Amino acid sequence: MKRLSTADPTFESHFTALLDEARETTARVDAAVAAIIAEVRERGDAALVDFTARFDRWTPVDAAALRVTQAEIDAADASIRPELRDALNLxxxxxxxxxxxxxxxDLEMKDAAGLTLGMRWGAIDAVGLYVPGGKAAYPSSVLMNAIPARAAGVPRIAMCVPTPDGVLNPLVLAAAKRAGVTEVFRIGGAQAVAAMAWGTAQIIPVDRIVGPGNAYVAEAKRQVFGRVGIDSIAGPSEVVVIADGACDPRHVALDLLAQAEHDESAQSILITPDAALADAVAAAVEAELRxxxxxAIAGESWRRHGAVILVKGLEEAAALTNRLAPEHLQLMVDDPRALLAQVRHAGAAFLGxxxxxxxxxxxxxPNHVLPTGRTARxxxxxxxxxxxxxxxxVEADKAALEAVGPAAVALxxxxxxxxxxxxxxxxxxxxxxP
Amino acid sequence: MKRLSTADPTFESHFTALLDEARETTARVDAAVAAIIAEVRERGDAALVDFTARFDRWTPVDAAALRVTQAEIDAADASIRPELRDALNLxxxxxxxxxxxxxxxDLEMKDAAGLTLGMRWGAIDAVGLYVPGGKAAYPSSVLMNAIPARAAGVPRIAMCVPTPDGVLNPLVLAAAKRAGVTEVFRIGGAQAVAAMAWGTAQIIPVDRIVGPGNAYVAEAKRQVFGRVGIDSIAGPSEVVVIADGACDPRHVALDLLAQAEHDESAQSILITPDAALADAVAAAVEAELRxxxxxAIAGESWRRHGAVILVKGLEEAAALTNRLAPEHLQLMVDDPRALLAQVRHAGAAFLGxxxxxxxxxxxxxPNHVLPTGRTARxxxxxxxxxxxxxxxxVEADKAALEAVGPAAVALxxxxxxxxxxxxxxxxxxxxxxP
Incomplete structure (x- = not known):
């Protein structure tokens, strides 16, 4: 963990280094992904069966086995503990x-020249949701990615999730059921993205693909972009906590650690005008880590990327936050709304x-899929x-065209x-x- | 120009071929662009001077000469014919x-559990606008790219435009002045994109880069994406005109040709239930082309990519339009609003x-920067x-956290x-x- 203070004459160079810190190295998988996409386009479902056997340690008996049945989804849902079912529903x-x-x-306006102008919102026809398998299979992410699509009116939401060793994650399926996912395939990696973008005999292509994934999934999304829309490719997660001296240091420490436990590349930053709180939080982090x-993960993230920044006041805290443009921002101060008004760049804010x-x-x-790595700018x-x-x-009649047409002709x-x-x-x- | 009819039993294969038609081949310029970006990052303004001398056939005396002065902008504006000035103003x-x-x-809501939830819109701090030089230097594009940024409240709008042979385009500068552009640089190509994304001694970096450009500009935008936001990379332009028998064939022909004259890769498609109109429009296109x-450009586009599709009725026209998802859609029929209601996918529609x-x-x-190549889906x-x-x-107090917190802990x-x-x-x- 780094300690910085704006009172330190070398602060600016240390803060700039923090801003420019690269927290992730991306493996180059372009060629491998291009080959997978090409094979899915050429061989369709047969390629999906082969890739699944090769990468996911189970062999589908046929292409139809790649689709999770409604009975499997219902059984998974029924297996959930009532307490968790209630939590998912809430x-x-x-x-x-x-x-x-x-x-x-929608917008509609008729102007003085006689033209009627409008803007109409409409839902995308079909969305593909990628859900990682294994340790990062988060039911909460299924809810956060699929429910906005359903709320927007998207009629078709297809989901692909790898099932390593053939094991279905019941919570992920239960979340998909609640989120309005209309079809589920047990396919992962670049081959899942390729299948959703280009379609196979079994999978009807979608128009937009969202959801997190590993380097192969991210690169596959890049390569199919244009054919379909994609969401932005998320980097490691981060939080800035602005806290004053009235805060419980253990609360602050746990909030920093909640970010840090996501992965070793995550970043947690405390900004405070209170030196005693800074010390107490640093101690509480070590105590809670035990x-x-x-x-192990949280400790590594905190040591590598954590920071405590001592400032002269909250105004300075807001100014630094604007340069950090964090994904998550907690405002643990007496008047968090006044402080939020000074913050221009943050993905999501948590007040009080x-x-x-x-x-x-x-x-x-609000959604937990948020802009990372200073992209909240x-x-x-x-x-x-x-x-x-x-x-x-635009709708014009002859009189309206007479009013504005000559200017268009001149241009x-x-x-x-x-x-x-x-x-x-x-x-x-x-x-x-002419 | 292709002629298709939905009454033809082979229609589906011909229409699918039209949908899949690749109208553009993209040159691979990845490595050249990466080298330019690296040099701008390393050498800053000096690299910009060198690239300008090499690519734009004029040699800036120093880095400061890359900035267009307010006096130059005002002089360019004063040189515009009054008729054109009025047109630009309108x-x-x-x-x-x-x-x-x-x-x-903005959104703010307090719910039954006692949480207050909100969503706040804010402007980006700084936007970079790329404007192509030479034949494609369109003042209308300056207005269409910069004015939405100003309307959104963006305080800083930087513009880069190459000036081949050192020649400034007065209409482009006059448009920039009206559109609220705050600084103008006479820099083009990948080096302009690199300078706006990474900054130099003279150019403060921006947060998002928009505007059309050639293959080098498009690739540079791809490569700086993540560091800054970018707009989508536009392909060749297209229009679908749905017209009934009551239309003047010359009007329809000129609308198709207005699209075709943009470039040889543009595509103009007429869909009509009226065989006589189809013939009359085809003839009028040839007559107007003279x-x-x-x-030469419009004729080449029409021969290569133009199409006339005969349909049984307007409902079929809407269904085909949804598969084409055109950038521009003209509805030259008696009840264009009823027809628009059947169209789910189009960038912009023109009624009547x-x-x-x-x-x-x-x-x-409305904006003329629109999704191309079926991306309106x-x-x-x-x-x-x-x-x-x-x-x-999100803002919660202890009672609100008590209401929803246990579910979060369970998940x-x-x-x-x-x-x-x-x-x-x-x-x-x-x-x-725990």
């Missing part, structure tokens, strides 16, 4: 309510001392907007686009040759 | 009014017989949303994330070790 309902509230309204199931970030990972309602969390697209429209002529100008002029009876 | 005002109407509102300044697409290219108000035209990002937020435990659960449990006084 989370799904709250996520759905928040994302429905995001739904935008008890956590993922202490009783809103730990973890509540947002599961049940608060220009990017946003997943939302219904990722599953909607806009069609703008078209200046750009040397004769047919553009003439397509307007001829409607206005200006039929002389 | 276009800018109308584009601004429409994009301001797009501005979304007179157009860009007849007096709304040629060209009016939307310049003055209607999942993508949208440029808008204020490209220059805004969202921060979601965190199921996912094996101990610190997540404990960060909530400790706030609820459940301090026993």
């Amino acid at each position: 989370a799904a309902d709250r996520i759905e309510a928040f994302h429905r509230a995001q739904l935008p309204t 008890h956590l199931p993922r202490a 001392r009783y809103t730990p970030e973890a509540v947002g990972d599961y049940v608060a309602g 220009f990017a946003s969390g997943l939302s219904v907007f990722d599953f909607l697209k806009r069609t703008t429209w 078209a002529d200046a750009e040397g686009l004769g047919a553009h100008g003439r397509s307007i002029a001829i409607r206005l009876g200006q039929t002389g040759r | 276009a800018a005002d109308r584009i601004e009014a429409f994009h301001r109407a797009q501005l979304p509102t 007179h157009l300044p860009r007849a 017989r007096y709304t040629p697409e060209a009016v939307g290219d310049y003055v209607a108000g 999942f993508a949208s035209g440029l808008s204020v949303f490209d220059f805004l990002k969202r921060t979601t937020w 965190a435990d199921a996912e094996g994330l101990g610190a997540h659960g404990r960060s909530i449990a400790i706030r609820l006084g459940q301090t026993g070790r």
Whole structure:
């Protein structure tokens, strides 16, 4: 963990180093992924069966075995403990309510020139959701990726999840059922992305693919981009906690560690004007680390990428936060709304001392798929907007065209686009040759 | 030009071939672009001077000469003919009014569990606009790219435009002045994209880069993506015109040719239930081609990629349009709104017989930067949303956390994330070790 203080004359260089810290090295898998995609395009379901046998340590008897049946989904759901079923239902309902509230309204306006202008929102026809298998198979991610699509009105949501050794994760299937996923395939890796983008005999192609994955999945999404839409490719997770001296250091420490336990590349940063809190939190982190199931990962993240920054006041904390543009931001201060008003860049904010970030990972309602690695400067969390697209429209009659057409003709002529100008002029009876 | 009819038993294979037609071959310039970006990162402004001398046939006396001065912008603006100045003003005002109407509102909701949830829109700090030089230097594109950024509230809009042989395009500068561009650099190609993404001594880096460009510019945008946001990389332009027998064939022909004259890879498709109109439009295209300044380009596009599709009725026309998902769609029929309601996928629609697409290219108000190549299935035209990002937020007190926290703890435990659960449990006084 690094300790920085804005009172230190060398602060700026240390802070810049923190900003530029590369927390991830990406393996080059371009060629391997291109080969997988080409084979899925050529051989379809047969290639999916072969890749599954090779990578997932189980051999589907045929292509149909790649589809998870409704009976399997229902059985998985029935196997869930009641307490977990209730938790999934609560989370799904709250996520759905928040994302429905995001739904935008269409626009229609008639202006002084007599033109009617509009903008209409519509849902994508079909979305593909990639869900990682193994240790990172998070039911909460299924809810967070699929429910906004359903709230947007997407009629078809296909999901691919690898099942290493043939083992289905019942919580993932239960989440898919609640989130409105319409079809589930037990396929992983680049081959799953290829199948959803290009289609096979069994899998109808989708229009957009979302969801996290390993380097192969991320590269496959890059390679099919254009054919289909993709979401942004997430980097390691991060949190900035701004806390004042009135905070319980153990609360702050656990919030930092909740981020750190995701993976060794995660980053947790405390910014505080209170030197005593800084010391107490640092001590509490070490104390809590002794008890956590993922202490090895969390400890490694904290040692490598953690930071405690001492500032002169909250205004300075907000200014540094704007340069960090963190994925998650906790504002554990007396007036968190006033502080939020000074923050321009953050994926998601958690206000006050009783809103730990973890509540947002599961049940608060807003999405937990958020922009990482300082991209909150220009990017946003997943939302219904990722599953909607806009069609703008214009309607003119002859009088309206007379009002604005001559300006368009002048500009078209200046750009040397004769047919553009003439397509307007001829409607206005200006039929002389240009 | 191809002629298809849905009455033909082989229609489906011909239409599928039309859908799959690749209209563009992309040159592989990855390595050349990577080298340019590396040199700009290493040598900054000096590299920009060298690349400009090498590629743009003029040698800046120093790095400062790469910046277009306010005096140059004002002089360019003063040199514009009054008719064109009026046209630019009309276009800018109308584009601004429409994009301001797009501005979304923030969300705040308190729910039954006592949590307050919100979503706040904010503008990106700085945007870079790339404007091609030479023949494709369109002032209308400057307006269409920059005005939505200004309407969104972006305080800094930097523009890069190459000036081959050192010649500034006065209309482009006049458009930049009206569109709220805050700084203009006479730099082109991959080096301009690199400079805007990474910054130099003279150019402060931006957060998002938009605007069209050649293969080098497109590849540079791909390579800096992640460091900054980018817009989608546009392919060749296209239009679908649905017209009934009551249309003037010359109007339809000119609308098809207005698309075709953009470039040889553009595509113009007429869909009509009226065989006589199909014949008359085909003839009118040939007649009009004799007179157009860009007849060679438009003719080549029409011969290579043009199509006339005869359908049984408008419902079939809408169904085919949904498979084509065109960038531009003209609905030249009696009830265009009813037909639009059947169309799910189109970048922009133009309703009725007096709304040629060209009016939307310049003055209607909606954006002319639109999804091409069937990507309207999942993508949208440029808008204020490209220059805004969202921060979601959650505020809970202890009672609210008591209401939803246990469900989050259950899910965190199921996912094996101990610190997540404990960060909530400790706030609820459940301090026993897990």
